[in-house]
Amino acid sequence: MKILVPSKRVPDPDQRIRIAASGHAIEKDDLPFVLNPFDAISIEEALRIRDENRAGEDEGEVVVVGIGGAAYEKELRTAMAMGADRALLVECETAPDPWNVARILQAVVEREQPALVLMGKQAVDDDSNQVGQFLAALLDWPQATFASKIEFDAGRVRVTRETDMGIETVSMELPAVITADLRLNEPRYASLPAIMKAKRKPVDRIDCADLGIAIEPRVRILEMEPLVSKRTCVQVSSGTELLARLRDEVGVL
Amino acid sequence: MRILVVLEHDERGLRLASRCALTLAREAAACSDGELELLVMGYEIGFVAQEAAAYAPVYCADLPGLQHCTADRAAKVIADAARDCGAGLVMGASTSWGKDCVGRAGGLLGGAMATDVTACAMRDGILAWRRAMFAGGVGAWIALEGDPLIVTVLPSAFDPAEPGGEAGEVTQMEVEEATLPNQIRFESAGTKSGGRPDVTEAAIVVSGGRAIRNSDDYERLIGGLADQMGAGTGSSRALVDAGITPNELQVGQTGKIVAPDLYLAIGISGAVQHLAGMKNSKVVAAINSDPEAPIFEFADYGLVGDAYEIIPELIATLSDDG
Ligand SMILES: Cc1cc2nc3c(=O)[nH]c(=O)nc-3n(C[C@H](O)[C@H](O)[C@H](O)COP(=O)(O)OP(=O)(O)OC[C@H]3O[C@@H](n4cnc5c(N)ncnc54)[C@H](O)[C@@H]3O)c2cc1C
Numbered sequence: 001m002k003i004l005v006p007s008k009r010v011p012d013p014d015q016r017i018r019i020a021a022s023g024h025a026i027e028k029d030d031l032p033f034v035l036n037p038f039d040a041i042s043i044e045e046a047l048r049i050r051d052e053n054r055a056g057e058d059e060g061e062v063v064v065v066g067i068g069g070a071a072y073e074k075e076l077r078t079a080m081a082m083g084a085d086r087a088l089l090v091e092c093e094t095a096p097d098p099w100n101v102a103r104i105l106q107a108v109v110e111r112e113q114p115a116l117v118l119m120g121k122q123a124v125d126d127d128s129n130q131v132g133q134f135l136a137a138l139l140d141w142p143q144a145t146f147a148s149k150i151e152f153d154a155g156r157v158r159v160t161r162e163t164d165m166g167i168e169t170v171s172m173e174l175p176a177v178i179t180a181d182l183r184l185n186e187p188r189y190a191s192l193p194a195i196m197k198a199k200r201k202p203v204d205r206i207d208c209a210d211l212g213i214a215i216e217p218r219v220r221i222l223e224m225e226p227l228v229s230k231r232t233c234v235q236v237s238s239g240t241e242l243l244a245r246l247r248d249e250v251g252v253l
Numbered sequence: 254m255r256i257l258v259v260l261e262h263d264e265r266g267l268r269l270a271s272r273c274a275l276t277l278a279r280e281a282a283a284c285s286d287g288e289l290e291l292l293v294m295g296y297e298i299g300f301v302a303q304e305a306a307a308y309a310p311v312y313c314a315d316l317p318g319l320q321h322c323t324a325d326r327a328a329k330v331i332a333d334a335a336r337d338c339g340a341g342l343v344m345g346a347s348t349s350w351g352k353d354c355v356g357r358a359g360g361l362l363g364g365a366m367a368t369d370v371t372a373c374a375m376r377d378g379i380l381a382w383r384r385a386m387f388a389g390g391v392g393a394w395i396a397l398e399g400d401p402l403i404v405t406v407l408p409s410a411f412d413p414a415e416p417g418g419e420a421g422e423v424t425q426m427e428v429e430e431a432t433l434p435n436q437i438r439f440e441s442a443g444t445k446s447g448g449r450p451d452v453t454e455a456a457i458v459v460s461g462g463r464a465i466r467n468s469d470d471y472e473r474l475i476g477g478l479a480d481q482m483g484a485g486t487g488s489s490r491a492l493v494d495a496g497i498t499p500n501e502l503q504v505g506q507t508g509k510i511v512a513p514d515l516y517l518a519i520g521i522s523g524a525v526q527h528l529a530g531m532k533n534s535k536v537v538a539a540i541n542s543d544p545e546a547p548i549f550e551f552a553d554y555g556l557v558g559d560a561y562e563i564i565p566e567l568i569a570t571l572s573d574d575g
Contacts, residue, residue: 011387129368137328
């Protein structure tokens with residue numbers, strides 16, 4: 001089974017984000033980037049489906065897609081070092097918004113014809129949580145978002161989903177789109193030899209325009225403000241004092 | 254402008270999250286000269302439609318095929334209703350259902366979408382939306398370009414709307430069972446663990462972090478304190494990853510976003526990803542053994558000490574009082 005794993009490179013979540021002087025973007029100089037953590041989970045799951053032959057087909061291929069500039073090669077090679085068979089870089093100058101990412105991915109899916117698209121439920125930079133749903137709608141494929149377990153059964157895929165109400169199970173015919181939640185797995189680290197080997201693997205490149213896509217912007221950032229705490233912390237010296245203050249000063253107990 | 258608001262329900266009626274979304278919908282209507290129309294869907298939901306009609310006119314899609322409303326079907330009904338009523342703006346709550354189904358509808362309606370919106374305003378003649386990015390490290394005002402606009406609302410940023418304003422009639426939507434998509438099959442839904450208030454709806458949330466060593470301790474200390482306070486329980490990702498708490502209790506960027514009257518953070522360091530889920534709580538109190546823990550910067554009250562000593566003390570004091 002061919003599995004397509006779309007990915008995004010995002011600022012390292014452990015780094016402090018600074019806003020650029022323009023006020024419309026973040027300061028990207030010197031900011032380390034990593035694969036979006038949810039995409040690493042998706043790659044891991046795709047590798048396991050392939051290697052465990054979970055779908056009951058002998059031929060398995062995991063293709064990772066990135067959308068961006070030349071710098072993206074690093075993260076795509078990380079994906080190949082984890083074990084992905086191929087990587088495809090869709091070259092695009094500006095970072096497209098979720099709608100345009102979904103349109104680009106739709107064109108990639110039409111070329112690659114995967115049986116499954118497995119991707120992160122959200123990118124931890126803009127936190128939009130939209131692309132998987134948009135892509136499924138554009139392709140008119142079934143979708144299962146927020147997956148914590150993926151099983152195959154007689155040509156169908158059964159997905160356990162994390163919802164506000166607890167766990168839900170749905171099943172779908174393939175092809176389908178699945179978005180990964182945290183508990184799906186714990187992604188592996190690439191070994192050093194694998195990283196060296198991945199350096200020699202080719203990254204296919206294709207220009208966004210060659211896919212027939214002209215970007216149609218949907219989201220425009222007007223202004224960005226940094227997070228600041230508006231609280232001042234009163235230190236209390238005992239549990240009893242804490243309870244008394246919560247009761248008397250703020251009336252929350 | 255017509256504003257179509259997609260409402261969710263459970264067996265008791267409208268979900269609180271949807272009433273919170275209605276609050277922003279009313280603000281959007283006020284600043285864009287808009288009119289609200291509501292959409293409810295499901296099976297045998299006449300009582301939900303009646304309840305919703307106390308807020309605005311209601312479209313009701315009520316048929317067996319919508320009982321366990323999967324995303325393929327829900328998105329089609331939402332997109333059809335939006336086109337039928339000529340909506341310029343489609344809104345819903347940023348719940349897991351809303352992200353799944355309103356998100357897919359967004360894909361059918363051209364993708365001019367914002368999720369987890371916390372405010373709206375007219376800026377230079379255009380409707381602007383506020384939302385957090387980068388785990389809440391950045392607050393952004395954005396404009397959407399397209400028609401219709403699709404917005405999901407962060408429920409914890411708003412008080413639930415009360416009935417009133419343009420109360421309306423219920424119109425049954427003509428949906429043919431046979432035309433509904435059949436791509437996703439609902440198989441089963443588990444029930445939520447525990448009888449405590451939901452973390453997103455509780456007035457008080459007692460939340461535990463890595464300081465808590467195992468699930469017995471979590472239940473005894475965090476659960477025990479929550480029960481004394483009539484509170485819901487929450488946790489950091491560290492405990493979810495360790496298998497100590499279930500996923501639906503995770504507060505943060507990739508979990509639930511909550512804003513209770515009191516958030517009590519116990520043994521939680523205050524990583525940005527956690528702050529993203531609780532920093533809008535009305536009052537934050539933190540208990541942590543490390544006086545330098547970043548959580549204190551985002552707390553109104555701080556107590557430095559060992560959770561294993563302090564919590565039993567709190568539980569004892571509260572149970573004596575009660
Ligand atoms: C992409 C991404 C998404 C994430 N999403 C989330 C999310 O949604 N929610 C979330 O919570 N995290 C999230 N995280 C993880 C986050 O970065 C932190 O790792 C996590 O919040 C840490 O949890 P913690 O505060 O419980 O643990 P720690 O950071 O280990 O802190 C434990 C705290 O307990 C204190 N302590 C230890 N023992 C005691 C004691 N006996 N008594 C009192 N205090 C004690 C310590 O001083 C310390 O401050 C995410 C991370 C990434 C990369």
